[in-house]
Amino acid sequence: AKSWILTKLFDGVPKDSDFKLEVEELPEPKDGEVLLESVYLSVDPYMRAFCSFRMKEGDRMIGTQVSKVIQSKNPAFPVGIHVLSNFGWRTHAVSDGTGLTPIMPDWPQDVSLSLALGAIGMPGLTALYGIEEVLGLQEGETLLVNAAAGAVGLVVGQIAKIKGCKVVGSTGSDAKVAYLKELGFDEAFNYKTVASLDEALRKASPDGYDCLFENVGGYFSTVALQHMKNFGRIAVCGSISVYNDSTPQTGPYPHLTMIFKQLKMEGFMQGRWQHKHPESLKRLMAWFKEGKLQCREHITKGFEKMPAAFIGMLQGENIGKAIIAV
Numbered sequence: 638a639k640s641w642i643l644t645k646l647f648d649g650v651p652k653d654s655d656f657k658l659e660v661e662e663l664p665e666p667k668d669g670e671v672l673l674e675s676v677y678l679s680v681d682p683y684m685r686a687f688c689s690f691r692m693k694e695g696d697r698m699i700g701t702q703v704s705k706v707i708q709s710k711n712p713a714f715p716v717g718i719h720v721l722s723n724f725g726w727r728t729h730a731v732s733d734g735t736g737l738t739p740i741m742p743d744w745p746q747d748v749s750l751s752l753a754l755g756a757i758g759m760p761g762l763t764a765l766y767g768i769e770e771v772l773g774l775q776e777g778e779t780l781l782v783n784a785a786a787g788a789v790g791l792v793v794g795q796i797a798k799i800k801g802c803k804v805v806g807s808t809g810s811d812a813k814v815a816y817l818k819e820l821g822f823d824e825a826f827n828y829k830t831v832a833s834l835d836e837a838l839r840k841a842s843p844d845g846y847d848c849l850f851e852n853v854g855g856y857f858s859t860v861a862l863q864h865m866k867n868f869g870r871i872a873v874c875g876s877i878s879v880y881n882d883s884t885p886q887t888g889p890y891p892h893l894t895m896i897f898k899q900l901k902m903e904g905f906m907q908g909r910w911q912h913k914h915p916e917s918l919k920r921l922m923a924w925f926k927e928g929k930l931q932c933r934e935h936i937t938k939g940f941e942k943m944p945a946a947f948i949g950m951l952q953g954e955n956i957g958k959a960i961i962a963v
């Protein structure tokens with residue numbers, strides 16, 4: 638089995654030299670155990686955000702995958718089935734079944750299992766809960782989403798369109814802007830090349846925004862709050878613009894804007910609604926099958942390329958969910 642080990646805690650943007658590939662012999666599965674083989678692995682922003690306080694040098698990189706049971710001494714997980722597992726950046730692992738989640742029942746044969754890590758998995762659920770549980774987005778409202786061409790952002794924008802809203806997306810390249818327009822986003826702009834973020838937000842929605850789905854934080858957030866309508870709602874999902882900062886940012890603090898506009902801001906983690914996952918995954922799958930939800934992926938082939946795929950995702954190389962196909 639191969640694994641990727643964190644040799645050095647990230648300092649700023651992660652580097653190739655922070656990772657080491659290790660090879661280990663795995664024991665034969667005992668009674669009650671299975672041998673799993675990774676088929677698709679996920680690289681996600683939380684791996685950067687968590688590194689500083691959940692990991693130490695020498696630890697295996699954390700992460701989830703779609704894996705296949707290739708040997709089994711556990712009748713609950715027969716050879717050949719696929720499961721969602723959480724054994725980090727590894728090609729193989731032996732498991733007693735704890736923490737393994739079967740892929741959604743009735744997963745259609747013609748749909749790639751990689752989507753279980755993306756739009757019909759954790760990022761898709763994050764988008765759905767942010768919109769329905771946190772924002773309570775209503776038909777006719779205007780929603781702003783940043784990191785809009787990423788795994789979560791693309792689903793956010795498309796669900797908001799399904800709900801009959803005006804959607805504005807901010808993203809980091811002209812190709813991504815073009816893709817968002819193709820998907821039906823009403824307005825999209827490249828935050829890296831606009832002369833003024835303030836002006837771009839005003840132009841995209843002169844009346845302001847009812848809702849902000851916040852993935853980026855930092856400077857973007859400070860400017861965007863000024864464009865919220867009175868009583869606007871903000872779902873704080875992520876803050877990717879600060880994950881690579883070595884020292885935490887201080888201020889400016891948004892309290893005055895929040896008071897005068899009477900805004901409501903709520904941070905959330907998708908796991909809060911775990912009891913709703915089965916039903917929510919069915920809804921996401923139904924939208925996909927009806928052609929209302931496009932599930933674009935950015936697939937990197939080869940386990941050896943995991944660090945490069947991770948670093949590339951943090952730097953915006955991906956349109957849609959960043960996935961590694963082993």
Ligand code: NDP
Binds near residue numbers: 683874908
């Ligand atoms: P993405 O697929 O969106 O990939 C990350 C994207 O972030 C990049 O493609 C890049 O796109 C953008 N980005 C990187 N650096 C910056 C920056 N400095 N400023 C603005 N944009 C930047 O990742 P996910 O969809 O998986 O995650 C999106 C957000 O959602 C993250 O903040 C993540 O932490 C959060 N999240 C939260 C969850 C929760 O339960 N609360 C669950 C899952 C994700 P671009 O070209 O646009 O710059």
